[in-house]
Amino acid sequence: xxxxxxxxxxxxxxxxxxxxxxxxxxxxxxxxxxxxxxxxxxxxxxxxxxxxxxxxxxxxxxxxxxxxxxxxxxxxxxxxxxxxxxxxxxxxxxxxxxxxxxxxxxxxxxxxxxxxxxxxxxxxxxxxxxxxxxxxxxxxxxxxxxxxxxxxxxxxxxxxxxxxxxxxxxxxxxxxxxxxxxxxxxxxxxxxxxxxxxxxxxxxxxxxxxxxxxxxxxxxxxxxxxxxxxxxxxxxxxxxxxxxxxxxxxxxxxxxxxxxxxxxxxxxxxxxxxxxxxxxxxxxxxxxxxxxxxxxxxxxxxxxxxxxxxxxxxxxxxxxxxxxxxxxxxxxxxxxxxxxxxxxxxxxxxxxxxxxxxxxxxxxxxxxxxxxxxxxxxxxxxxxxxxxxxxxxxxxxxxxxxxxxxxxxxxxxxxxxxxxxxxxxxxxxxxxxxxxxxxxxxxxxxxxxxxxxxxxxxxxxxxxxxxxxxxxxxxxxxxxxxx
Numbered sequence: 001x002x003x004x005x006x007x008x009x010x011x012x013x014x015x016x017x018x019x020x021x022x023x024x025x026x027x028x029x030x031x032x033x034x035x036x037x038x039x040x041x042x043x044x045x046x047x048x049x050x051x052x053x054x055x056x057x058x059x060x061x062x063x064x065x066x067x068x069x070x071x072x073x074x075x076x077x078x079x080x081x082x083x084x085x086x087x088x089x090x091x092x093x094x095x096x097x098x099x100x101x102x103x104x105x106x107x108x109x110x111x112x113x114x115x116x117x118x119x120x121x122x123x124x125x126x127x128x129x130x131x132x133x134x135x136x137x138x139x140x141x142x143x144x145x146x147x148x149x150x151x152x153x154x155x156x157x158x159x160x161x162x163x164x165x166x167x168x169x170x171x172x173x174x175x176x177x178x179x180x181x182x183x184x185x186x187x188x189x190x191x192x193x194x195x196x197x198x199x200x201x202x203x204x205x206x207x208x209x210x211x212x213x214x215x216x217x218x219x220x221x222x223x224x225x226x227x228x229x230x231x232x233x234x235x236x237x238x239x240x241x242x243x244x245x246x247x248x249x250x251x252x253x254x255x256x257x258x259x260x261x262x263x264x265x266x267x268x269x270x271x272x273x274x275x276x277x278x279x280x281x282x283x284x285x286x287x288x289x290x291x292x293x294x295x296x297x298x299x300x301x302x303x304x305x306x307x308x309x310x311x312x313x314x315x316x317x318x319x320x321x322x323x324x325x326x327x328x329x330x331x332x333x334x335x336x337x338x339x340x341x342x343x344x345x346x347x348x349x350x351x352x353x354x355x356x357x358x359x360x361x362x363x364x365x366x367x368x369x370x371x372x373x374x375x376x377x378x379x380x381x382x383x384x385x386x387x388x389x390x391x392x393x394x395x396x397x398x399x400x401x402x403x404x405x406x407x408x409x410x411x412x413x414x415x416x417x418x419x420x421x422x423x424x425x426x427x428x429x430x431x432x433x434x435x436x437x438x439x440x441x442x443x444x445x446x447x448x449x450x451x452x453x454x455x456x457x458x459x460x461x462x463x464x465x466x467x468x469x470x471x472x473x474x475x476x477x478x479x480x481x482x483x
Contacts (some may be wrong), residue, residue, distance in 0.1 A: 016156065041102075061438055068138045084135075093192040116129075138434065142426045157412065161351070183225050208423040226456050229429070230301075299379065303478070316444060321459070322342065342397075351406055372473055372476040373473075384397075384463045414433075
């Protein structure tokens, strides 16, 4: 074991963050370059690119809990998470390397230059990249929990976000000033080095730390346990299944139900809303009398899901706001640059705040309350944009406020969640926790797209964000605060 790991020094937490940083950087490369290269270099149309991107959420729904459960039980090559991190890092690096060289791969595999063969290879590479990133996030985050004591879990995850967030900002800067192809090759190097080297330097514990109130309890995973854990996401899960079936098999519900004359839902969508409202009531009042830790985990999933509903609405549709609402921007480059700078502003705050500010505050008032107030500040930032964001100065100042919530969102919830579950099932629960991100993303991608498209005033984007984050902040108050 390295001396820095024995001492649990800051340098060890930085090292522990590198595998998650590799996947985060690869995701930034994917966001910045995948659609661009598939469209401009290989001629895929919007529908085909959309199918490729849909693989991520679907992989998250199906694969993350499975990979998490298997990694909890498997000990191979000296670790639980090490085999999956190595596999994910190698596949991610190879697929990134393949993206700019699909023509060469086509000649090697098919010995021809036909357009159809190239399309098939492009889709296969892009899908493998998406699956590799999505699945590998689970073991890289679980590793942080496995190798840090519970008393320093907030510190471990804030370090993870500071290191990962810094490289995420670097990715946007490389794309802006050097171009997407350079970014792809840098991504190959980081994906390989940041997963392969730390995996063999970090020693995973064979026996995991168990919370005092969990000692002596049965550690088997039952269907009832998983069902209890998923209860707060029933409405989102129902909608996710509906969307996947509707889009893949053309079985969309075309009925229309008006809600107070403000917006319309299909019958299936209305049923999803009703189911989710019932689930919220069942969780908050603990109707099924589930044990304390499971109940806390349920409340975390519930609050976290509304956070990501709002955040993903901004992530997907902000360009439409920038291009129509901000005064004084000319069409073309200024709009693109403003949109990129907006995300850079948010992510820069997200990289600086976790270790320097949030970890300090969390040690004083508790991680849960720190996160709760950060989320409410994020809601405030969104509300300011919705009301006054047409002024570009106010727009960027409000985004800095949003960045405080973003800094907390991508760090503290992992620490909070990891303290509430059986440490020997961390991979499984990390996979279930990911569903509170993925399922709301499907709502934002499809239903919110319809709402934004039909709205004449694109400020509706940040109204949705503000409302979702305000609801999330209120729900976080229901989660027990540990100092």
